[in-house]
Amino acid sequence: MFLAVVFTASAFAQSQEVVYESIYLIPEKANEMKLIEGVKKHNDKFHSEGRSTASLYNVLIGRRSGQYVWLLGPMELSDYDAMPDEVHMLDWQKNIRNNVSSESVQLGKLNWEASYSPPSWGSPKYLLHRTIKINRKYGSYEKVLEAVTKIGKVLAQINAPNPRRVYESIFANENGENITLVYPFKSFTRFNDGNGLPANFQSEYEKVNGLGSFRRDVWDVLSEFSDGFSDEVLQLVN
Numbered sequence: 001m002f003l004a005v006v007f008t009a010s011a012f013a014q015s016q017e018v019v020y021e022s023i024y025l026i027p028e029k030a031n032e033m034k035l036i037e038g039v040k041k042h043n044d045k046f047h048s049e050g051r052s053t054a055s056l057y058n059v060l061i062g063r064r065s066g067q068y069v070w071l072l073g074p075m076e077l078s079d080y081d082a083m084p085d086e087v088h089m090l091d092w093q094k095n096i097r098n099n100v101s102s103e104s105v106q107l108g109k110l111n112w113e114a115s116y117s118p119p120s121w122g123s124p125k126y127l128l129h130r131t132i133k134i135n136r137k138y139g140s141y142e143k144v145l146e147a148v149t150k151i152g153k154v155l156a157q158i159n160a161p162n163p164r165r166v167y168e169s170i171f172a173n174e175n176g177e178n179i180t181l182v183y184p185f186k187s188f189t190r191f192n193d194g195n196g197l198p199a200n201f202q203s204e205y206e207k208v209n210g211l212g213s214f215r216r217d218v219w220d221v222l223s224e225f226s227d228g229f230s231d232e233v234l235q236l237v238n
Contacts, residue, residue: 018110019170020073021080023103027068031099038095039070040238046088051075055236057127062232069234070096077170080107107170108180114148114166116155124184127234130196133227134176140225144179147221151197154205160198162190176227195231 027035039056047054057069084092097103132148134140148166155164165182172178183196193199205214222229 017076018074018112019077019080020071020075020108020110020167022106022108023070023072024064024106025068025070025096025100026102027066027100035068035096035099036237038099039068042091042095043238045091046084047072051079056238057234058237060126060233060235062129063230064232068237074110077107077109108167109170111145111149111166111168114145114152115164116152116160117163117165118159118161124186125236126185126188128183128185128196129232129234130181130183130229131177131232132179132181132222132229134178135225135227136176137225140176141178143221143225147218148179148181150209150217151205154201154208155198157208158198158204160201162198164197177230 025035036056043054043056046052051074052072054070054072057071059065059067059069132144134144145168152164152166163184167180167182169178169180181196194201198204202214205218206212209217
């Protein structure tokens with residue numbers, strides 16, 4: 001799906017709309033360093049502050065390894081109406097588009113209710129993206145989102161150490177990849193104890209919701225209403 005998400009959105013009130021634009025860039029290998037330098041020049045000139053702030057990540061692990069993600073936000077959908085002017089687009093052409101073989105754009109909206117954001121976290125060096133592939137059964141999207149939201153509520157109740165953001169694609173993906181869970185982390189050593197959720201989370205979930213509830217609320221729902229999930233790991237470049 002999408003979203004190399006910087007956690008600057010934690011500064012926003014939880015009722016406020018938070019949207020990110022993600023542009024996946026496939027670099028021309030001979031121009032890869034020019035692309036990185038070009039993005040920095042472009043961001044310094046046009047995207048250095050406010051809701052038009054932009055960052056660059058590269059995909060370290062996953063199906064899009066070797067690609068880059070240019071991330072714009074946090075913004076609101078109304079900001080998207082203010083399209084870049086000619087000077088802005090000429091700079092994009094010069095510094096970015098000339099150094100890539102393709103671009104693909106995605107828009108994702110933060111679901112506050114399903115997310116968990118402890119105040120102690122700032123912008124991370126790495127992001128784990130876990131994208132759920134929702135199947136075509138009637139009501140699948142709502143069932144999967146409900147399961148994801150229940151997890152978020154338990155993370156908050158147990159004061160889990162690491163945040164988890166939930167983003168929904170604003171425009172439908174033909175493969176059903178419309179919900180992405182974003183886990184920031186600062187060191188790969190965190191995966192010694194699990195991949196995503198905290199160690200022993202299932203037992204913690206069942207302390208809150210009852211014996212067998214994790215399988216009933218999460219695994220059974222995902223087994224019936226999704227076709228699995230895929231992971232990507234992203235690293236902040238600039």
